[in-house]
Amino acid sequence: MTKRLTRWLAAFLTLATLTLTLAGCWDDIPLDRRTLVLGMGFYPGPTPDMVTVYFSFPTPTGLTSSNGAGSGGGGGGSSPQFSSVSGTGYSLSQAFSQAQAKVGRDLYLGHTVLLVFSTKLPAQQFKLLDNAIDRIGTLDKTPFVAATSAPWDTVVSVKMVQEEFPALYYEELFSCPRCTQFALGTRLWQTSTRLGKSGVDLVLPQLSPTPQGPKVDQVAVYRDYQYVGTWDHRQTTDYALAAGKSRKSSLTFPDHWHATFDAVADKMQLSASARDHQVYAVVTLHVTQTLVTLDTTKENAQQLSVLSRASSQQIADRVLKILELSQKQNVDVLGVGRQLSWTNPTEFYRFKNWHEEYPHVHWTVHCIVRINKMGDTK
Amino acid sequence: MWPFSRPNHRRKTLPKAKGTRRKPPMTDAERAAQQLSENISTAEQTLVDISPVNTTLLTDLLTETSTLQKRLESLAKELQASGSVDTFSGSVELAYNRLKNTIGQSPDVILRRFFIGKDVQVPALMAFVDGLAESQIVDQDILTLSQEYDQAYRLTQDLSKAHQVVHDSVIAPGHLTVETSWEKLLIKLTSGNAIIFIEGCPSVLVADTVKFPARSISTPTTERTVLGSQEAFNEIMLTQMNLLRMRLKTPKLHFDQLSVGTLSHTNIAIAHIEGLTNPSLVSAVKQRLSVAQVDTVQTGQEVMPYLTDRSSSLFPQIRRSERPDVVARELALGKAAVLVDNSPFVLIMPNTLMDFYQTIEDYVLNSWYATLERLIRFLGLFLGLLLPPLYIALTSVNPQLLPTKLILTIAGSRVGLPLPPVFEVMTMWAIIEILREASLRLPKELSTTLGTVGAIVVGTAIVKAGIVSPLMIVIITLTALGLFTSPSYEMAVPWRVLFWLLVTLSYFLGIYGIILGLLAILAHLASLENFGVPYLSPFGPVKPRDLKDSLVRFPEPMLTKRPSILAPLQTKKSSNWNQNPDPSPNLQKTRQERWDD
Incomplete structure (x- = not known):
């Protein structure tokens, strides 16, 4: 082997080793081993300083069904389209770990499209969650954020006809401002610009599941991280006109x-x-x-x-x-x-x-x- | 292998004694005698080795020894007569013996003794290869005329110039040359010429009776076109020259001929247009071919390493074409072409990457169509090259880059599949390659059926079996089609190899790996040069003038100049495209005038 060839080979091997080790490719998990979380719900935990986080994701049946004309199915039915797991802890990471232990695949948050905050969430918890969400590496700033006073199971099992996955329904609803009565969609980065900033307060669309289907015609208003109240339909209309x-x-x-x-x-x-x-x-x-x-x-x-x-x-x-x-x-x-x-x-x-x-x-x-x-x- | 070949080998491997003096060069007779002696000793050794003695082998051995003896005798006589074993001595008998004991043992070599003249008869010998030489010329134009020649006394007046008389007055073939060297004569003989020895005359006449068994001119199979010419080269270089001359009737079209191959002595012609093609280019091609030392040249591929600057590169730098119109067009642009006997493909040089994505159809139809076609070819290339790596990268490494709905569709199609995406791609691509290879080797009638049925059956079955996803079938089909959108067959090969590189990189590094791989490919392409022409021209370095006929093709009237990168001696190829010599005829007015008359 000539000296030049040896040098080239050494350089190539060094470069290849550096590239492979520094790129972090060994941590890659293929899509087959991921659970694609589409929606997350944040609720107060059993004690005031705890939080319960729900992760909603499509099941294999939901993924393979071509058009799962959505009766929902978080809990009911023999072959539900989607499922939820929850975790409770003092922090988001604790709750996440607990939820992760309940599923056999990696809970992947890179495709989360909806974050729902309970109106019952204390301000302190909301603040901690806001910080923690900001630090989730795989989660970008584009999911829509909403508030609800209903339990998570009710929110995700609401009867729908347009979309098989509830999170995707709300995502579609919010991402088409001209399709709905009010353009209330608020993305995570927009929420972050209002939360904790002096001079502006947060207004979130409130999800109200009804027996007839999901309803989004109210807004929840916050003072800093503190939930203040929900404006009814007429007040929401006036707010929409004002804004x-x-x-x-x-x-x-x-x-x-x-x-x-x-x-x-x-x-x-x-x-x-x-x-x-x-x-x-x-x-x-x-x-x-x-x-x-x-x-x-x-x-x-x-x-x-x-x-x-x-x-x-x-x-x-x-x-x-x-x-x-x-x-x-x-x-x-x-x-x-x-x-x-x-x-x-x-x-x-x-x-x-x-x-x-x-x-x-x-x-x-x-x-x-x-x-x-x-x-x-x- | 016949054991006679052993002594040479043994002699080569013997270690040289140190300090021995250099021996004076052996004469041919001494060398032949030594060879005979070694052969006999080898034969003896072989006989010793054989136990019990094989009679057939023994008979063969005796025959060979006898032939060798005769050959040696004729060589010795030749040496005695002419002073050299390589020069014809003038004795027809010796020539006959020499030929008979060497090449004449082959059944296709015909040795014909005859007399020139009716009254005065001069002995002569003609040798030719049956099948390669035109029998009509041999019989009618050489033998008959020679035997009926009634002034044969003219030959006897000065036998040393007898060949001149025969050349001028006796035989009729149009192309006659004179040769004296045995080495050259034998090459001429095996090339299909008839060689005529005249008793007493040291010069041998070589009559061009070449008539190779040749294919008729057929339609191109690798560069098909709808509206272009339907002629393709065949294996005969002369026909190739004729087809080019039909298209370029200028006397400036030159074919510089040379022979390459120590065994094949293949004729090679360098075609160029004098006064147009850069002489440095022609000279470089000649120089490179003249130093080529190969034993055989059968396909032209053997001389490629001599014609390319970086023969180890994956990318073809010499373009092969079987279309005379393509070669003629490229010659007219200022390129050089190499015609190789026995190969229907003419080598064109120098080339850029873009040249491999152009067809003659681009110039037959209008520029809009040509531009669209070229863009589609590149779209096909990028789809074929990048679709599977992107699929692997986006499903294995960077799933966050996909839209949510798309990733749900992909995830849905992958539910229950046992293989990860990278193995899915590898499995499918292996199947495609097997189908491609099988359909290439099978007869045409079978290959189409096998290809279609194989693809459909295997594709459907493998999805039903739950080994790959339906989406993968779509991706691999697009890939297989996309990688073959290149009009040049040899350009599809590097991309098929690089496809694996990108697949591997995408599996380990995702999108980042694909970008790294593409950058490496781009850097390699940018570093390639062929005869001083950058491979990425006209994009790198940018040549605005040449951009008019690259990814897009401007209308023909706007392509008034030859590519600047070729540095032709004449830059302009048309200059008056926009000068309308006469306004459009007023047809209505003329008709009215006729009516009025």
């Missing part, structure tokens, strides 16, 4: 030719300023409405003008009302403080505690309405 997340809200004007509109809030602009220790927030909404019904055969310019003014007024009133409610509950759902910190940081940091200041914010709501005539309904 520019309304997609298919319906507005009715019985006093004005029984007109009905589908309202789409295209854009929301928020500006905040501080003068003499008083914060002023201006919300400007650009709403596009589609005229759905009218008791006259054909609308005219005057009617449209009247309707435009009326709807503008109605939307502004409703938005103002929900914002005042948020002040009462002291949850900065629109992020006025954050806006102020961006535009006028000196003023913002003068406030020691934003939540003491938020209830005193002075609101101004402008609403600009554009009406599409009948026939433009999509």
Whole structure:
């Protein structure tokens, strides 16, 4: 063997060894030996300082069924489409380990699409979980986050017709903002930008399983990590209008030719300023409405003008009302403080505690309405 | 093996004594005598070894000894007459004996004694190989004319110049040469020429009677086209030259001939267009071929290492084509071609990677079609090369990179499978290779059926048996098809080898490994050069002018210049494509005028 060849061989072997050892390829687990966790649920544990984590994943039957027209099946049936395991511990890793011991394959979190937090979760637990989730290496920041007051089994065994796996149903629901009434989907990275930050509070869509199917028409509002309450459907509609997340809200004007509109809030602009220790927030909404019904055969310019003014007024009133409610509950759902910190940081940091200041914010709501005539309904 | 071959071997292995003086060179007679002596002693030894004595072997041995004796006698006489064993002495009888005892023992070598002239008869001998020489020329143009020649006295006037008379006035073949060396004569004889010895004349006439058994010109099988020419080269170099001349009628088309192969003496011609092809290129090809020392050249592959800069590379650097139109086109661009006798494939050089992905069809149809076809070929290549490695990487190492729904589909298709993805790929690819090899070796009628039935039956059965997933069948089918989208057969081979490299890398390192592998392949391609032409040209180094006919093909009128990378002596190949000499004829007006008349 020539000297040159020996040198080449030595260099090649060194390089190959380094590549193979440093790349960590020996830890690779093939797909066949992984359990693909699609959804995770975080619930309070048996004691106040413990947490119970549920991991929902498709079963082999669920994977092989071509179209498992979902009766769900977390617990029932001879061949369930999906299953859940749970683990309880003082931390997420403890809970994970306990759950891992219950399954024969690697619980893989790289494809988790839904994280559900119980509304009963104490603030301290929520904070710890937030930190722990941030440290899961395989979990990226794209899963959708939601809140629920229902037990995990109820959430995942809800009757569905569109998707065989509950987590995938919610993922589809949230990832298509124009398909639903409200674009309430919040991804993990968006949640992280609100949690623990001064000047903005968390708003999560709340999953409400019903006998008729899953329902997502409410939001849970948080002050920092503390669950404050759930807004009902009407309040959620108003919030969606205020936040520019309304997609298919319906507005009715019985006093004005029984007109009905589908309202789409295209854009929301928020500006905040501080003068003499008083914060002023201006919300400007650009709403596009589609005229759905009218008791006259054909609308005219005057009617449209009247309707435009009326709807503008109605939307502004409703938005103002929900914002005042948020002040009462002291949850900065629109992020006025954050806006102020961006535009006028000196003023913002003068406030020691934003939540003491938020209830005193002075609101101004402008609403600009554009009406599409009948026939433009999509 | 006949034991006579042993002494030479023994002699070679004998250790040389130190300090011995260098002996003076032996004469041919001494060498022959020594060889005879050694042969006889070997025969004796063989006889001793044989117990009991085999009579057949003994008879053979005696015959060989007798032949050897005769050969030695004729050599000695030849040496006495001409002073050299390699030069014809002028004695027909000696020539006859020499031929009879050597090559003449073969049944296909015909030795024909005859007389030139009717009244005055000059003895002559003609030798030719039956089947390789045209019998009509031998009979009518040489023998008949020689025997009926009525002025044979002219030969006797000066016998040393008798061959000139025969050349000028007697025999009729169009191509006649004169030779005196036995070594060259025997090569000419085995090449299909008839050699004519005249008594008293030291020069031997070599008549071109070559008529090789040849295939007719058939359709190309490895480079098929729909609209292009349907002619392919055959194994005869002369036919190859004719087919090229039909397409390039310029007198500047040159064929420089040389012979390679110590045993085969294969004729090789270097085709180029004088005044267009860079002379350095032609000179380099000639130089490389002239130093080639191989015993036989049968397919052209034997001289490839001499023509390539890095013969150890996986990638072909010499393009082989059986299409005359392709070779003619490449010659017109400024390349050189090597025609090899007995091989229907002409070697074209120098080449870039892109050349292997171009077909003549690209130039028959319009540029849109050509561009689409080329892009599809590369798409096929990337699909074929990367699909299984990506599947392995994404299912074994990097599952997080797949969309959730897709990974659920894949996971669903893999439920219950006993093999990990990498073995699944290996199993399927082994089956594909076996089917490919079997269908290649079988007769055409059977191979198609076997290929189709085999693929369907094996594919269905292996999925039903739960050994591989249905998705794998799709992937492997696409791979098998994709890797063969290269129009050049030899270009499919390196990718099939590299496929395994990428599969291994993807299994260990995932996507990272695939990228590493691709970078290594790219680096290797970038380092390749053939006759000074970078293999990745026109992309690396970038040659904007040549990009017009690379991955995309511009319309023909825009390809006005030859590839700059070939450095041809004439850069422009067309210059007036946009100069319309005459406006379009006004057909309506002409018709109206005729009507008015």
